[in-house]
Amino acid sequence: MSFSVTEATTRQKWMxxxxxILYAVISLIPLVWILMTGLKTPPDSISYxxxxxxxxxxEGYVNLFTTRTRVSKETLESLPPPANFAEEIVRxxxxxxxxxxxxxxxxxxxVIIGFGSTFLSVFLGTLAAYxxxxxxxxxxxxxxxxxxxxxxxPPIAVAIPIFLMYRNIGLSDTHLGMILLYTAVNISxxxxxxxxxxxEIPREYEEAALIxxxxxxxxxxxxxxxxxxxxxxxxxxxxLIFAWNEYAFAVLLTSGTAQTAPPFIPTIIGVxxxxxxxxxxxxxxxxxxxxxxxxxxxKHLLRGITFGAVRK
Amino acid sequence: MSEKTAERVANATPVHxxxxxxxxxxxxxxxxxxxxxxxxxxxxxxxPLIWTVNLSFTNxxxxxxxxxxDYVGLRxxxxxxxxxxxxxxxxxxxxxxxWTIFFQVLIGFTLAWLINKKFKxxxxxxxxxxxxxxxxPAVVGNFWxxxxxxxxxxxxxxxxxxxxxxxxxxxxxxxVDLAPWSIVIVDTWMWTPFVMLICLAGLRSxxxxxxxxxxxxxxxxxxxxxxxxxxxxxxxxxxxxLFRGIENFKMFDLVVQLxxxxxxxxxxxxxxxxxxxxxxxxxxxxxSALAIILFVTVFGLASIYVKALNKxxxx
Numbered sequence: 001m002s003f004s005v006t007e008a009t010t011r012q013k014w015m016x017x018x019x020x021i022l023y024a025v026i027s028l029i030p031l032v033w034i035l036m037t038g039l040k041t042p043p044d045s046i047s048y049x050x051x052x053x054x055x056x057x058x059e060g061y062v063n064l065f066t067t068r069t070r071v072s073k074e075t076l077e078s079l080p081p082p083a084n085f086a087e088e089i090v091r092x093x094x095x096x097x098x099x100x101x102x103x104x105x106x107x108x109x110x111v112i113i114g115f116g117s118t119f120l121s122v123f124l125g126t127l128a129a130y131x132x133x134x135x136x137x138x139x140x141x142x143x144x145x146x147x148x149x150x151x152x153x154p155p156i157a158v159a160i161p162i163f164l165m166y167r168n169i170g171l172s173d174t175h176l177g178m179i180l181l182y183t184a185v186n187i188s189x190x191x192x193x194x195x196x197x198x199x200e201i202p203r204e205y206e207e208a209a210l211i212x213x214x215x216x217x218x219x220x221x222x223x224x225x226x227x228x229x230x231x232x233x234x235x236x237x238x239x240l241i242f243a244w245n246e247y248a249f250a251v252l253l254t255s256g257t258a259q260t261a262p263p264f265i266p267t268i269i270g271v272x273x274x275x276x277x278x279x280x281x282x283x284x285x286x287x288x289x290x291x292x293x294x295x296x297x298x299k300h301l302l303r304g305i306t307f308g309a310v311r312k
Numbered sequence: 313m314s315e316k317t318a319e320r321v322a323n324a325t326p327v328h329x330x331x332x333x334x335x336x337x338x339x340x341x342x343x344x345x346x347x348x349x350x351x352x353x354x355x356x357x358x359x360p361l362i363w364t365v366n367l368s369f370t371n372x373x374x375x376x377x378x379x380x381x382d383y384v385g386l387r388x389x390x391x392x393x394x395x396x397x398x399x400x401x402x403x404x405x406x407x408x409x410x411w412t413i414f415f416q417v418l419i420g421f422t423l424a425w426l427i428n429k430k431f432k433x434x435x436x437x438x439x440x441x442x443x444x445x446x447x448x449p450a451v452v453g454n455f456w457x458x459x460x461x462x463x464x465x466x467x468x469x470x471x472x473x474x475x476x477x478x479x480x481x482x483x484x485x486x487x488v489d490l491a492p493w494s495i496v497i498v499d500t501w502m503w504t505p506f507v508m509l510i511c512l513a514g515l516r517s518x519x520x521x522x523x524x525x526x527x528x529x530x531x532x533x534x535x536x537x538x539x540x541x542x543x544x545x546x547x548x549x550x551x552x553x554l555f556r557g558i559e560n561f562k563m564f565d566l567v568v569q570l571x572x573x574x575x576x577x578x579x580x581x582x583x584x585x586x587x588x589x590x591x592x593x594x595x596x597x598x599x600s601a602l603a604i605i606l607f608v609t610v611f612g613l614a615s616i617y618v619k620a621l622n623k624x625x626x627x
Contacts, residue, residue, distance in 0.1 A: 008429040017431035023423060024440045027501060031443065033466055034455050046464045048479070124349045131345035135338055143350070150357040152610050154562040156586045157603035160596060161360035161367065164374060184356035187349055216341050247450035247565035248583075252591060266454035266569060276458055283451050294446045298439045302509050305445075309551060310513045 034287070037280035045276045060277025062086045064103050064268065064285075068095040103282055106264040110244060110286075112175055113260055117182035118239040122232060124183070125190025130220060132191070133198040134206075144191070148307065151188045155248040163253060173254050181249055186239040189307060193238065196308035197231025198224065234300040237293050244290060261286050361607075368601035375594040388601035398602065400577060401585035407492055408499070408567075408581055409560050413553055415500040420507025421549065425541075427508070428515040438512070442505045449502065453569035456498050460484040460570075485571050491579050495567050499560065507552045514548030515541070547625045554617055561610050582606055 008016065037045050039056040068090050079096070082088040090097050128147075132140055162181065163172070171177030201224060209219040225232075251263040265282045268275055294301070302310050336344075368388055372381045392398050423441065427434050444452070459467040462480045472479035484494040518540065526536045564583040567573070573580035573588065580588070586606065590599035 008431075013429050013431040016426040016429035017433070017437075020423060020426050020431070020434070020437050020441070023419075024437050027441060027444060027504075029466070030452070030456065030459060030501070031447075033459065037455075037458070048464050048469075050464065050466050050469050124352065127345035128349040131342045135342035137342055137346060143346070147349070147353065149611065150353055152558055152562075152614060153357065153361070153607055154564070154583050154586070154603070154610070156564060156583050156590065157364065157607050158357060158360045160374070160590050160600055160603065161363035162356070165360060165363070180352070181356060184352050187352060191349060216336065216338060241446060245448035245450075247448065247568075251450075251568075252587070262448050262450040262565075265451050274458075279458075280455065283455055286451055287447050290446050290448070291443055294443060295439060298435075298442070301442060302513055305506060306510065306551065306555065310510055310548065 031287075034280050034283050037276055038284045040277050040280075042275060042277055045280075057089070057277075058085065059089050060275075060281035062089050063275055063278040064281045065101055066090070066097045067099050067101050068093075069098045070095050101268075102264065103261075103268070106259055106261045107285070109175070109258055110260040110262075113178045113182060113258065114240050114243040116175065116179040117186060117243045118236050120179065120183040121186040121190045121239050122194075122236045125187055125194050125235065126225075126228070126232060128187075128191045129194035129198050130224060132195050134203070144195075147188045147191050151185070151307075155185075156252070159249060159252045162249075166253060173256055173258050175258050178250070178254060178258050178260070181253070182243040182246060185246075185249075186242055189242070189304075190235055190239055192307045193235045193304060194228070194231060196303070196311065197228050197235070200231075201227045234297055234304060237297050238304040241290055241293060364600045364603055367597055368604050370597045372596045372600075373594050374590075374596040384597070388598045389605070391598065392602050392605060397577070397585065401580045401582050404492065404578065404580055405561065405563075405582045408495060408563065408579075409557060411493075411496045412499045412503070412560055413556055415496065416504045416507045416556060417549065417553065419500070420504045420552070421511045421545070423504070423508045424511035424515055427512055438509075442509065444502045445505045447502075449566035450569050452502065453498060453566040456570060457485060460494060462486070486575055488575055488578050491571050491575055495570055495579055498570060499563070499566060502566070503556060503559075506556065507549075510548050510552040510555075511545055514545035517548075518544045547621065550617075550621045550624060554614065554621065557617070558610060558614055561606075561613075 036052075036054075038060045039058075040051070040054055041057045041059050044051050044054045044057075045060075066086065071094065073094070076091060076094060076096070079091075082091055087097060131137060132144060137143065166172035166177050171180070205223050205227070206219040209223045210216070214222065245262065246260070247262045250260045254260065254263070261282070265279060265286060266274075268278045268282060297304065369383050369385060370381050371384050373379065427438055456467075459465045460483075462468055462483045465479075465484075467484065468479040468482070471477065471482075482490060484490050522540055522544075523536060526540060531539070562583055563581050564587070567579060567581055568584060568587070571579040573584040577585075583606075586599055586602050589595050589602060
């Protein structure tokens with residue numbers, strides 16, 4: 001049997017594993033609780049002691065997607081039988097469905113603004129990163145640092161003039177305004193990450209292509225882009241997650257048409273205070289895509305969160 | 313994949329066609345590629361910043377656009393530096409920064425050290441631990457207010473269960489003593505994985521032969537830890553602290569959702585104070601000056617810190 005001084009003993013591994021798993025399980029509790037609360041009825045969600053075992057219900061999800069009005073017993077009895085499970089759940093609380101809630105629309109805003117700004121920042125970022133990686137640009141280091149430094153600004157600090165500027169040019173509370181804004185915030189990440197990825201592609205490939213008579217443009221999109229595909233994809237996911245999670249600008253600059261889900265979810269009100277199962281249902285739907293992306297990204301995670309400073 | 317591409321490149325484009333396409337010079341392409349990015353940043357970051365500087369010398373109020381704007385010189389800056397509210401918010405920020413970084417470094421490093429023992433399944437558990445930091449701070453922070461409810465909240469229940477105190481006898485978010493700690497707890501829960509990931513990269517970068525050499529020299533495990541592990545991980549750890557420092561100095565979304573700066577102004581961090589001045593009291597001139605001061609502070613502290621970091625790396 002080979003002996004290594006750096007390899008931990010079986011017992012050490014076992015103990016390390018137990019402690020790490022213990023931490024992981026404890027840190028997952030709040031997330032599991034979100035999932036569970038979304039499947040509780042409002043009375044179950046606020047019972048004491050907190051219920052771990054409960055009968056799952058879709059009331060939270062129904063409340064998330066609908067607005068309801070209370071009606072009298074007589075009216076309720078005079079109605080035809082409920083057409084679907086959602087109506088049945090609502091009628092059990094002496095209410096009828098009045099219409100769809102704003103959640104669907106706010107969620108769609110998050111999707112539109114998220115994907116729009118991701119596309120723009122990755123598109124512009126790839127071009128800029130390629131130029132920084134391959135060409136001699138005067139003051140390149142200063143420009144790169146300038147791009148990074150825009151990320152150090154507290155969002156509230158630039159929110160004041162952006163608020164005024166958007167009000168003047170009619171971009172406040174519009175999808176386009178938010179897409180441009182998130183692109184500006186994300187582009188520093190995109191340029192820095194993509195420059196790292198493109199730096200890793202050997203120049204020889206392009207040089208070979210140029211000798212074969214390709215123009216720079218052709219060499220760029222026929223040789224470099226396919227090679228950088230993984231890097232571009234993971235950069236895109238990082239940009240998407242940022243735009244998806246962003247709250248400060250969204251809460252200050254949007255209120256209706258272009259409001260995204262993060263400022264909306266905390267305001268879902270039920271009867272007598274927040275409707276926690278509906279809030280949790282909204283949070284579940286909103287968080288799950290990011291969890292899936294995180295698992296997909298796990299190999300590039302470190303690189304993304306450190307702007308490419310740590311590459312493993 | 314790469315070989316295939318090279319092959320494709322070698323066989324591609326008939327020469328006579330390629331010669332017909334006149335390529336732009338590299339310099340032109342460089343500017344076409346970099347230009348839009350710089351333009352966007354100038355329009356949406358730098359122009360507003362300059363505007364903020366300009367506003368900071370005025371008594372402008374954004375909710376009264378028709379009022380004449382007067383230039384008041386440095387009066388806004390003078391007021392800020394003598395304002396006790398600003399100093400209180402700076403103190404709250406310092407408390408938040410210090411303790412979140414302290415706990416995140418302590419727990420994050422320990423976890424990384426344990427994961428680096430390479431037990432079976434460590435990759436899977438690392439991914440699970442990382443989840444909280446990728447999620448929306450506003451949405452998660454909002455849900456934590458539910459966990460912190462004195463009557464029904466899970467957090468209070470668990471604390472009551474473990475300590476024997478009554479679950480409704482303490483309010484994490486409502487009491488002046490506990491609120492600053494309640495935000496530290498959530499931030500630590502969320503961002504410890506960040507420090508952990510970076511420390512893990514540091515630990516994995518240490519080559520085995522250094523430990524083997526130390527073993528040959530009969531250095532004790534403890535000595536190895538302090539003379540090899542810690543110094544080699546330090547640059548990584550400092551980088552993690554830099555990132556967390558900048559992020560938490562700007563902290564807004566999580567804490568706004570948790571406490572909104574309350575009770576009173578106990579957890580009114582710099583950004584939250586700024587938001588109240590700018591968008592609730594509409595003191596635009598004053599808050600612009602405050603924004604500039606905050607930005608200069610972050611930038612200054614970060615620059616000094618990066619210098620120190622480079623020194624450590626140089627060793």
